[in-house]
Structure formats: C-alpha cells, structure tokens
Amino acid sequence: MSLCFDLAPEQKMLEDSVWKWASAWLEPQMEKLYEEDRMPPDLFKELGKLGVNGIAYEEKYGGAGLGYVDTLLVYETIARVSSALSMTVGASQTLCFDNFRRNASEQQKMDILPKACSGEYIGCLGITEPNAGSDAMGMTTRATKSGDHYIINGSKTFITNGPVADVVVFYAKTNPELGPHGISAFYFLTKDVKGFSVDKIHKWGMRTSPTGLLTFDNMELPEENLIGGYNQGVAVLTNGLCTERITLCGCSLGAQRSCLELSIKYAKERTQFGKPIGSFQFIQGKLADMYTGYMASKWMAYSAASYCDSLENKTCGKGTDLDRKAAGALLFCGEMGTRIAENAVQIHGGYGYCSEYPVSRHYLDQKLWDIGAGTAEIRRIIIARELLRDNFQSGQ
Numbered sequence: 001m002s003l004c005f006d007l008a009p010e011q012k013m014l015e016d017s018v019w020k021w022a023s024a025w026l027e028p029q030m031e032k033l034y035e036e037d038r039m040p041p042d043l044f045k046e047l048g049k050l051g052v053n054g055i056a057y058e059e060k061y062g063g064a065g066l067g068y069v070d071t072l073l074v075y076e077t078i079a080r081v082s083s084a085l086s087m088t089v090g091a092s093q094t095l096c097f098d099n100f101r102r103n104a105s106e107q108q109k110m111d112i113l114p115k116a117c118s119g120e121y122i123g124c125l126g127i128t129e130p131n132a133g134s135d136a137m138g139m140t141t142r143a144t145k146s147g148d149h150y151i152i153n154g155s156k157t158f159i160t161n162g163p164v165a166d167v168v169v170f171y172a173k174t175n176p177e178l179g180p181h182g183i184s185a186f187y188f189l190t191k192d193v194k195g196f197s198v199d200k201i202h203k204w205g206m207r208t209s210p211t212g213l214l215t216f217d218n219m220e221l222p223e224e225n226l227i228g229g230y231n232q233g234v235a236v237l238t239n240g241l242c243t244e245r246i247t248l249c250g251c252s253l254g255a256q257r258s259c260l261e262l263s264i265k266y267a268k269e270r271t272q273f274g275k276p277i278g279s280f281q282f283i284q285g286k287l288a289d290m291y292t293g294y295m296a297s298k299w300m301a302y303s304a305a306s307y308c309d310s311l312e313n314k315t316c317g318k319g320t321d322l323d324r325k326a327a328g329a330l331l332f333c334g335e336m337g338t339r340i341a342e343n344a345v346q347i348h349g350g351y352g353y354c355s356e357y358p359v360s361r362h363y364l365d366q367k368l369w370d371i372g373a374g375t376a377e378i379r380r381i382i383i384a385r386e387l388l389r390d391n392f393q394s395g396q
C-alpha cells in the first residue's frame with residue numbers, strides 16, 4: 001500500500017506536460033478571459049494536441065487508455081491555473097463523453113469519441129432543471145415516442161458548456177408514471193436539430209466556463225439517439241455521478257495547491273513592520289492550515305479515484321462503497337477549498353481582493369464546489385445513508 005502520492009514516471013510526465021502548457025498558454029490570458037467571461041475558443045483543440053482529452057478512453061476511440069487517477073491529475077493540473085476551465089474540461093470529457101463512452105453503442109462511440117478526443121467536439125451534460133436540482137429524479141423534461149423518433153419538450157439549467165456544446169447528453173422522462181424507472185438518456189449534435197436553443201447564464205464565479213439554460217421545444221430526435229436503453233436512464237445517471245464527483249475534485253485541488261504556493265511566495269516577499277509577513281505567527285498558522293487541508297483533500301480525492309480504478313464494474317448508487325467515497329471526496333475538497341482560498345485572499349490583504357491576483361479568482365470559483373455535482377447537503381445525505389446500511393464496516 002503506497003500512500004505517499006509518488007507519481008509513476010508516466011504520470012509525472014503527464015503532469016509536467018499539462019503544467020507546462022497551462023502555465024505558458026493559459027495563465028497569461030486568464031485575467032483578461034475572466035474579466036470578459038470568455039472561454040478560449042481553441043481550449044479543447046489545445047488539449048487534443050496534448051493528448052489529454054480522452055485520458056480514460058480506450059485507444060481505439062483516440063483516448064489514452066488510462067484511468068480516473070490520471071484524469072484527476074489532469075484536472076488538478078489545469079485547475080492550478082483555472083478551476084473554471086478545469087470544470088469546463090471535466091464537464092465535456094467526463095460528465096458528457098465519458099458517460100457516453102460507458103453507455104453508448106459501439107457505432108455511436110465510433111461516431112463521436114474520436115472527435116471528442118481531437119477537441120473538435122465539446123460536450124455538455126444536462127441533468128438539472130429549473131425546478132429539479134437536488135431532486136434530479138423530479139425532472140419534467142419529456143421525451144414522447146412518435147413512430148421511429150422522440151419529441152423532446154422541457155429545459156435544463158446551469159449546464160456547463162451549454163452555450164458552446166457540439167454534443168449534448170441529457171435525461172428525459174420516457175414513462176413519467178414509472179417515476180425514476182421511466183427515465184432515459186439521449187444525445188444529439190447541436191448542429192443536427194431544430195427546436196433547441198441555449199441562453200447564457202451569467203455568474204459571479206467560475207467565469208470563463210460557459211453556463212447555459214437549454215430549451216427543448218418539440219425537438220425531434222431519431223430513436224438511435226437513445227443511450228443505454230429505453231427507461232435505463234437512472235443507472236446511466238447514478239454511475240456517471242460517481243466518476244464525475246471524483247474527477248471534479250481535481251478542479252478544487254489544483255486551486256488549493258495554487259493558493260498555497262502563491263501564499264507561501266507572497267508571505268516571503270511582502271514586508272510589513274520591517275519583516276516578511278511570513279514571520280508573523282498568524283500568517284504561519286494559515287499556511288499550516290492550508291497545507292494540511294490540501295494534503296487531506298488530496299488523500300480523499302486520489303484514494304477515491306484509485307478505488308474507482310480498481311473496480312472492474314464501476315457501479316455506483318445506493319449500497320455501494322463507491323457512492324460514499326465519491327460523495328465524501330468532493331464534500332471534503334469543496335469545503336476545504338473554500339477555506340483555503342479564503343485564507344489565501346487574507347494573506348494577500350488588499351491585493352488579494354484585486355482581480356489581477358489569481359487568488360481572487362480561486363476565491364470566487366471555489367464556492368461552486370459546495371454546490372455543483374450535488375450540493376454539500378446532498379453529499380452528506382449520501383454518506384450518512386451508506387454509513388447506516390447494515391453491512392457497512394468502519395475503516396473502509
């Protein structure tokens with residue numbers, strides 16, 4: 001059992017190549033992009049050139065054939081520069097395309113995944129609706145069968161990448177009378193449909209990551225666009241949520257690491273009362289708290305990812321250890337990330353409140369990790385449900 005976070009040589013190379021790209025290509029643009037709330041249009045093509053778009057997908061689809069630990073490492077490394085753009089990458093590559101990879105037919109996968117890997121296609125995943133957030137099963141988007149196609153009506157909100165997506169994966173009720181067992185998953189290419197529109201949602205944090213309200217107004221989809229089988233949407237959705245929660249921890253972890261590194265540097269450089277502020281015990285205490293918080297978050301996230309990689313069948317949901325570990329990892333990373341970013345701003349004083357200092361962006365972005373991918377309250381509900389089940393063994 002190795003618990004010391006030593007990366008294998010290939011993982012070190014992966015981290016180094018993503019970091020080299022993020023610090024040289026992304027970082028210099030970030031302040032302006034954040035100000036304008038604009039995603040760099042060639043983001044996914046850049047990642048395609050780096051070979052990290054389909055990190056967990058099989059090589060026959062253009063992927064790297066690696067796992068969720070490697071995916072987490074890539075998201076963490078991007079998030080050292082931008083948690084928001086790391087989330088955008090995760091929403092496309094994990095929420096949308098990885099979910100698609102795990103559930104679509106071979107033909108569907110061959111049609112879509114190579115273009116997801118090259119960066120030609122950007123994806124989004126639509127679960128949340130204006131009146132169904134935490135209660136996702138209360139969705140009302142309806143897919144009505146009509147001959148050999150479906151008619152879709154309804155809407156999805158807060159959808160990351162909605163305004164820029166080429167491919168949409170979403171859930172709709174196919175048999176509303178069956179409740180959660182009457183949900184199906186679908187996908188479509190935005191260029192191929194009529195009756196679909198997107199409105200951009202404006203946010204105070206996570207700027208640069210485009211968020212949209214998707215509206216389906218009598219949108220027609222051929223029945224081939226069903227994924228994972230008729231009324232099989234719940235399994236697709238719950239299994240996807242675990243890998244989503246685990247890998248999105250990287251978006252918080254990278255920002256935590258950046259907050260710590262920037263704060264150490266600033267504490268050494270900034271002098272007050274004739275001394276570096278790092279000589280004051282109040283500042284030292286914050287740095288120590290940030291370090292221990294980051295290391296603990298890292299353990300929660302990477303151990304969950306490693307556990308997930310070890311499972312042949314990554315089934316999630318009620319009665320699985322994976323559900324508890326995934327919810328626990330994101331719960332911890334989210335709440336710790338918010339505290340670490342707050343400490344980083346405090347160490348930077350007034351400068352930390354100015355947009356030219358990256359800690360200000362981390363501070364704005366981190367709050368999302370208490371909300372997105374199931375709120376902190378919902379994660380606690382999942383963890384407690386699993387702790388209280390009959391065969392739970394503490395220490396797992």
Ligand SMILES: Cc1cc2nc3c(=O)[nH]c(=O)nc-3n(C[C@H](O)[C@H](O)[C@H](O)COP(=O)(O)OP(=O)(O)OC[C@H]3O[C@@H](n4cnc5c(N)ncnc54)[C@H](O)[C@@H]3O)c2cc1C
Pocket residue numbers: 091095124125126127128132133134135157158159160161203206211368371372373374375376377378
């Ligand atoms: C920037 C951003 C990006 C997002 N990206 C996506 C995306 O790509 N795809 C997607 O489908 N969704 C996305 N979401 C949606 C996100 O997953 C939801 O916002 C989240 O699940 C909460 O739903 P809600 O906002 O409707 O809040 P609600 O469910 O209305 O919750 C409001 C409050 O009530 C609490 N609450 C609700 N039920 C309970 C309960 N049973 N017990 C205790 N407390 C409860 C919640 O924890 C919360 O504090 C995104 C959201 C944001 C802000």
